[in-house]
Amino acid sequence: MRLNGEISIANVDDDDDGDGERKENELGLIRSPTPTAPPTRLVVGYALTSKKRQSFLQPKLLALARSKGILFIAVDVKQPLSDQGPFDVVLHKLAGKEWSQMIEDYGQKNPNVTVLDPPDAIEHVNNRQSMLEDVADLNLPDYYGNSVIGFWALKLLIGRVTVPRQLVFTTDPSSIPHEVTKEGLKLPLVAKPLVVDGSAKSHELFLAYDKVSLAKLEPPLVLQEFVNHGGVLFKVYIIGEFIKVVRRFSLPDVCKRELSKIAGVFPFPRVSCASASADGADLDPKVAELPPSPLLEMLARELRLRLGLQLFNVDIIREYGTRDLYYIIDINYFPGYGKMPDYEHTFTEFLLSLEQSKYEKVLVA
Ligand SMILES: O=P(O)(O)O[C@H]1[C@H](O)[C@@H](OP(=O)(O)O)[C@H](OP(=O)(O)O)[C@@H](OP(=O)(O)O)[C@H]1O
Ligand SMILES: Nc1ncnc2c1ncn2[C@@H]1O[C@H](COP(=O)(O)OP(=O)(O)O)[C@@H](O)[C@H]1O
Ligand SMILES: [Mg+2]
Ligand SMILES: [Mg+2]
DSSP: OOTTOTTOEEOTTSOTTSSSOOOBOTTSOBEESSTTOOOOOEEEEEEEOHHHHHHHSOHHHHHHHHHTTEEEEEOOTTSOGGGSOOOSEEEEEOOSHHHHHHHHHHHHHOTTSEEESOHHHHHHHTBTTHHHHHHHTOOHHHHTTTOHHHHHHHHHHHOEEEOOOEEEEOSOGGGHHHHHHHHTOOSSEEEEESBOOSSSGGGOEEEEOSSGGGGGSOSSEEEEEOOOOTTEEEEEEEETTEEEEEEEEOOOOOOHHHHHHOOSEEEEOOGGGSSOBSTTSOOOHHHHOOOOHHHHHHHHHHHHHHHTOSEEEEEEEEOTTOSSEEEEEEEEESOOGGGSTTHHHHHHHHHHHHHHHHHHHHHHO
């Protein structure tokens, strides 16, 4: 922590590419980007892809953070982390074992630095099988004090959360039709690459209308039952204890008639990723109604603890025709926060809360 801003020295040449981010000088000292900048309270090192830097490190975030004494500094992934900084927080989303190992070692050697988030926790949600295991295991009665009354009150008041049935295939696509029949998975099915590695390919999904065509798919993949949900999904952004839910357009429902007439597997575009939000759209109120806040709060809290992550979002759909049956279909580490309304305020507050909790720990110790 730099409550006194003791290592700041003024140098207007600091921000040499004009992006508002702070740079280090040759001595590794951190300098204020403008002579009037407030004292440095928190130094955040970031290791992000250029796509992520563009979408996340927007000028409005950098400017607000700077006004609160938070500095963002690019990590040089080719140099040892311990030779850089010093950082209070390291924010990262990069693929690869080498980086994971580097950040893991750094976190262990520097327990005072907050690494957002631990690489093993990220790896867990980068696999479409393990990402949903924690949801499937959520024990709602336990959460509400193990009482039968609590369980029913919860179900009636705020709804049920589950995951679609799914199977994993790692080899031999020719066995898929038989396995799907044996396990009684219902058509249509969504085929998703097993591992999410940030590549476009890991988001190439298919909708399968018949079993025979499933043999054409390329493992490793998961096959997940498609759940009709009225074409709208809820993206629940989590930043520490903060939650924000938005509506996004999703795939349209598939009716029985359509299913009986069509055969094949069809790629579909990343509908829900489009920045066009469904929030202002003229939607059926039953489809548009947001999941109840207590449900989202419970889910976010429980998942944050179970997953060991502070930065993630969850894609939730509500089964069409039900008022309260929710399915979690996807969990993303460090998602596109840049599309979240007011993200710059939320993220800045979050970073300051990390500083505050460190400060409180020091006082207690
Ligand atoms: O999986 P869905 O629900 O579509 O959400 C995606 C994933 O989190 C992407 O991460 P990844 O590709 O690692 O899975 C992320 O891309 P980046 O992290 O590469 O930016 C997208 O950010 P935006 O493209 O900013 O929306 C976000 O919308
Ligand atoms: N089981 C499902 N039922 C209905 N629609 C689904 C299901 N799984 C995925 N979708 C649709 O496909 C989109 C992409 O799937 P998702 O699992 O979120 O993958 P990605 O990680 O690429 O976003 C979702 O936003 C939703 O529109
Ligand atoms: Mg998704
Ligand atoms: Mg995803």
